[in-house]
Amino acid sequence: xxxxxxxVADATLVLETLQGRKDAFGELYDRYAxxxxxxxxxxxxxxxQAQDLAQEVFLRAYKKLNTLKDPDRFGxxxxxxxxxxxxxxxxxxxxxxxxxxxxxxxxxxLTTQDDPPERMxxxxxxxNKLSEKERLALHVYYLQEQDAERAQKILNISRSxxxxxxxxxxxxxxxxxxxxxxx
Amino acid sequence: MKPSLSNSIFSNSYEEFSRDHDRLRSQLIxxxxxxxxxxxxxxxxxxxxISSPMFAGVKLRFALRPALAAAAVILIIFGAALFMDxxxxxxxxxxASALENATLVQSLRCRMNTPGARGNDADVEIWxxxxxxxxxxxxxxxxxxSNGQTRCMYEKKTNTLNIKKSNGPGMEMFLLGQFGKLFSxxxxxxxxxxxxxxxxxxxxxxxxxxxxxKITATMNNDRYEYFIEEKEDxxxxxxxxxxxxxxxLVCHLEVLEVDKNMADGLFQIDPKGKKLR
Numbered sequence: 358x359x360x361x362x363x364x365v366a367d368a369t370l371v372l373e374t375l376q377g378r379k380d381a382f383g384e385l386y387d388r389y390a391x392x393x394x395x396x397x398x399x400x401x402x403x404x405x406q407a408q409d410l411a412q413e414v415f416l417r418a419y420k421k422l423n424t425l426k427d428p429d430r431f432g433x434x435x436x437x438x439x440x441x442x443x444x445x446x447x448x449x450x451x452x453x454x455x456x457x458x459x460x461x462x463x464x465x466x467l468t469t470q471d472d473p474p475e476r477m478x479x480x481x482x483x484x485n486k487l488s489e490k491e492r493l494a495l496h497v498y499y500l501q502e503q504d505a506e507r508a509q510k511i512l513n514i515s516r517s518x519x520x521x522x523x524x525x526x527x528x529x530x531x532x533x534x535x536x537x538x539x540x
Numbered sequence: 541m542k543p544s545l546s547n548s549i550f551s552n553s554y555e556e557f558s559r560d561h562d563r564l565r566s567q568l569i570x571x572x573x574x575x576x577x578x579x580x581x582x583x584x585x586x587x588x589x590i591s592s593p594m595f596a597g598v599k600l601r602f603a604l605r606p607a608l609a610a611a612a613v614i615l616i617i618f619g620a621a622l623f624m625d626x627x628x629x630x631x632x633x634x635x636a637s638a639l640e641n642a643t644l645v646q647s648l649r650c651r652m653n654t655p656g657a658r659g660n661d662a663d664v665e666i667w668x669x670x671x672x673x674x675x676x677x678x679x680x681x682x683x684x685x686s687n688g689q690t691r692c693m694y695e696k697k698t699n700t701l702n703i704k705k706s707n708g709p710g711m712e713m714f715l716l717g718q719f720g721k722l723f724s725x726x727x728x729x730x731x732x733x734x735x736x737x738x739x740x741x742x743x744x745x746x747x748x749x750x751x752x753x754k755i756t757a758t759m760n761n762d763r764y765e766y767f768i769e770e771k772e773d774x775x776x777x778x779x780x781x782x783x784x785x786x787x788x789l790v791c792h793l794e795v796l797e798v799d800k801n802m803a804d805g806l807f808q809i810d811p812k813g814k815k816l817r
Contacts, residue, residue, distance in 0.1 A: 383565060383569050386565055390561060391557040392557075394557040408560065408564060411564075412571075419572055499554055500554055506787070
C-alpha cells in the first residue's frame with residue numbers, strides 16, 4: 358500500500374524545509390530513512406552503526422540542502438550522499454586498522470561482491486553477495502513501496518534498466534538460496 | 541520473481557531498518573543544526589530586517605545572473621545556426637527560439653494541473669512578474685505570494701499566515717518543472733531542456749482556433765507535447781503536456797496571459813482575522 362504522504366512531492370517538502378519547517382524534513386526522513394539505513398548497512402554490516410551512519414547522512418543533507426539543484430531529485434541526491442559517507446566510513450576503517458596493526462587483516466565487516474558465497478544461511482546473507490548496484494536496486498524498489506517510478510528516479514535509470522537489474526538480482530538470489538539449501 | 545521471495549525480502553531483510561525509527565527520527569529532528577543557509581538569514585535579521593529563518597539558501601543558489609546571460613546567448617546562437625543551416629524554420633530552432641523568448645517575458649499568468657488518482661487533480665494558478673513577484677494559488681487552499689520584500693504562505697483551512705523575508709523568485713517556480721526554471725535565475729538549467737530532449741514529431745496544427753506548431757519530444761522516458769504560437773514576433777510556448785509511460789498525463793500547463801499589467805496587491809496577502817505563525 359502506498360504511503361498517503363507520498364502524495365506530497367519531495368520538491369515541496371524540500372522547499373518547506375528551506376522555509377524553516379523541520380517537520381517537512383521529518384517527512385523526508387520518514388520516506389527515505391529505511392532505504393538509507395539499508396544502504397549504510399551494506400557497508401557496516403551492523404545495524405547500530407548503520408543507524409548512526411544514516412543519521413549522519415540526513416544531517417549532512419540538511420546542512421547542504423540549499424545546494425540541491427533540483428529539489429525533485431532529493432531521493433537520488435540523498436542516496437549519493439549516503440554512498441559518499443559509506444566510502445568515507447570504509448576509508449576510515451581501513452586507516453584505523455593500518456594504524457593499529459600495520460598490516461590490514463581481512464575484515465569480515467568489509468566483504469565485497471567478490472567474496473565467494475561460502476555459506477548462505479538466509480536471504481540476508483544472499484543479499485550481501487549481490488553487487489552494490491543490484492543490492493541498491495532491490496533496496497530502492499522494496500523500500501520505496503515497490504514503486505518503479507520512484508525507484509528509477511532515485512537510481513537515475515530507465516524503467517527497462519530497472520526491471521532488468523531487478524530480474525538479474527532476483528535470479529542471483531534464487532541461485533544463492535537454492536545452492537545454500539542443497540548444502 | 542516468485543511472490544514468496546519478494547515477500548520474504550521485505551519482511552525478513554528489510555524489517556530491521558524500521559527498528560527504532562520514531563526514536564531516531566526525533567533524535568535527528570532535535571539535533572538539526574542551524575544550517576549555513578539559515579545562519580545567513582539570521583545575519584540579515586540582525587540588521588533589522590524582517591526576522592525569519594528561511595530562504596537564505598535560496599538566495600545563495602540564485603546568484604546566477606551571468607550564467608543566465610550566457611545561456612541566453614547560447615540559445616540564440618543555437619537557434620540562429622539552425623535557421624541558417626536549413627533556410628527554414630525547423631522544430632528544434634522554433635522551440636529554442638520559443639524558450640529564448642521566455643527570457644523576454646515581463647509577466648505571466650499560467651495554470652498547471654496535475655491529475656491525481658481517483659480524480660484527485662491538483663491545480664495551481666500562478667501570477668508571476670519580473671523580477672521576483674509571484675502569487676501561487678493552489679486548489680487545496682494554500683496561497684503563496686512574494687513581492688520582493690516578503691514571502692507569505694497562507695493556509696485557508698486554518699486561516700494561518702506565515703511571513704518570511706523574500707530573496708527572489710526562488711524554488712517555488714520549480715514546481716512548474718523545466719518551464720518554471722525559465723522564469724527564475726536558474727534559467728541556465730533550461731538549456732538542458734533542449735540538449736536532453738529528443739524531438740520525435742512536429743506539425744503545424746490549428747489548436748483552440750489558433751495556428752500553432754505542435755512539437756512532441758521525449759526526455760527521461762516521459763513524452764512532452766509543446767504548443768508554440770506560430771507568429772513571427774516572439775513566439776512562445778503556450779501549452780505543455782507531460783505524459784509518463786505508466787501514469788499517462790502527469791502535468792498540463794497552460795499560459796493564460798503574457799505581459800499584462802498586474803496590480804501590486806496580487807503579490808501580498810492580508811486576510812482578515814488571520815493567525816500569524
